[in-house]
Structures are given as structure tokens and as C-alpha cells.
Amino acid sequence: MDADRFGMLYDRYSAKVFQKCVGMTRDKDLSHDLTHDIFLKAFVGLAKFDHRSKFGTWLYSITYNYCLDHLRKTQRNRTSDVDEETGATDMAEDRYEIELLSLRADRLSTVLEALDPADRAMLLMKYQDELSIKDMMDVLVLSESAVKMRVLRARERALAKYHQLYREEP
Template sequence: MVKSQLDNYARHNSTDEELVKLFLESQDNRYFEKLYERYSFKVYQKCLSLIKDASKAEDLTHDVFLKLIFKMDTFKEDAKFSTWLFSITYNHCMDLLRSNKKRVVTVYEETADLVDDYDILAVFEADEVNMQSLKHALDQLTLDDKALLFMKYMDDLSIRDIAKTFKLTESAVKMRLMRSREKLKRKYYEALLFQ
């Protein structure tokens, strides 16, 4: 194979971690572009789930990938790229929301996406969950509570990965997750009562 064919093969058949290594070694943007292709929509969805504004989520997605270019050399080879990227995404969104110190107006109202994209329903033992009440309950939670639940139930991150993101101990994450689940359940059942 000639070099261009090898490069093309490497871009399309490499793991995320291999693409990071190839990008760092060569500084060839095609490797970064492949990572962008794989993850831009997922990052956008994560931003949207926290920000609730489609145009801001787009801007934040671009910000995250710009930040990623400059942080790429801090990636640890034994880590999983997607976990690292989602950690950067959550931290970036949470920093923005904390700096605004106000609730963001919900512009995106697709409750159908909750069923398809979120596994947050795993918090409930019931077979049926009222999606409108669930959405209302989620809107009542703090940003930290939402982020914890999303990371655990939407992204299926391990307690260890969540602890690294929040810079907490694993036992602190377990305790906060338990409290966040209880708050969500309480808010959910309150919303059901007042329907």
C-alpha cells in the first residue's frame, strides 16, 4: 500500500485512542476530523441536554472541540477517549451555566427524545413512566444533580469516571447519586400529583 492508502486506512479503522496518538505524532488534522465525525453529534446532544438551547449547544460543541485540540496532549493513553471527551464536555457546559448563575430558558421541548436517548428511566422501578412528569422533575433538579444522573444513566459512565470528572471520591459520587435519584423520584411523584 502507498502512504496515502495507509493514512486513509488508519483514519477509518483506528480506535479513538489510536487516532489521538496518530494526531499527536503527525499533527495531521485528518485524524482529528475523524474524531470530530465520530463524536460531534454526541457532544452536541450532551450540551443540549444541559443547556436546553439548540444554538448555544452548537456553539458549545465547537468550543469543546476547539478546547480538545489544545488539550489533546494531556490525554492519558490508558484512558478511554469518549469518557475523557464527555468529561471535558460536561465541565465546559457546567462552567458556562455556573457563570451565568441563572436558569436557562428551555427552547428544546422534544420529550420523545427522552425515551430514545436517555436511560434515565432506569431510576424508576415502574413499567410506565409519564414523560411529561419526568421532564418536569428533571427541570426541577440542580445542574449538578442532572449532570450526575445523565452521566450515570445516559452515558453509562462508571463511578470512577464520574468521580474524576467532578473531582470527588468514589464514595462521595455514590452518595450524591443516591441523593440525586431520590430527589428525581420525589420531584417526579410530586409532578404526577399536580397533573
């Protein structure tokens, strides 16, 4: 692929990639650099794109993983791995989901900022980008149960953080 044709891909996806980087890092200057690197990584890896998933999903996967790697390197506050083989319980899932989606937007923003980047990314993927479990499995290269468990744990930690930050509020 030549640079001009790659420019067409850039025009189509750059806003989404940039916005995803801003959402994950909360830093526009850093997102500028990350977006640059993500497109370069995509160009170099283009030959490996096997068309099993959509190009957008593949690029999303690079974006997600690159941002997360960067945040892990700089913040070094990765949460401990959870037991991913345990099945997620639907009842708990529903309860946490309803509570999370009823938060005020400004408070949710503060909570997300205080969360571990991996948890933040899981919640953005699920509730902002509305990726299906199948797409999340592709992006994260995880099993269905592992994806569900990570989302559940991210929700739990987000709500715990919310109650910690806004203890006086119901």
C-alpha cells in the first residue's frame, strides 16, 4: 500500500482513534503522539491483517492495546489479575450495570479518571463504544468468560471508587 492510499485510511479513522486515545489517557498532547504511533504501527502491521475481523475492529485493537501499554508503563498501577475462570453472575452484572449507568456524567468522568487504565478501558469499550462480547474477545484476545469477568470486576471497582469519592451521596 502506498502513502496516499494509507492517507485515505487515516482520514477515515483518525478522529475515532484520537478520541479513543483522549478517552483512555485524558491527555490531548499525549493522544497526538499515541495516534501517530498507532497509525504507524497499523501501517507496518497491515500485511498481517487477515480480514477475519473488520479493519475498524483491528485498528481498535491496536489502539486499545497501545494506549494501555503506554499507561501501564507510565503509571505502573496495574491491578492484580482477577480469577477469570470464575463465571460471571448475571444478577450482580445487572445490579452493577444499572447503578453505573445512573451515575451523573461529571462524577462518572472523575471516577473513570481515578480507575486503573485497564478497568477504564473495559468500561469505555462496553458502555461507550458498545462493543459486543465477540468484538471484545477479538480485541483483548480473551475467552468469553474472561471478558465478562473483566467487565464485571471493572464495574465493581468503578462503583467502589464512586462510593469512596462521593461517600455522602446516596
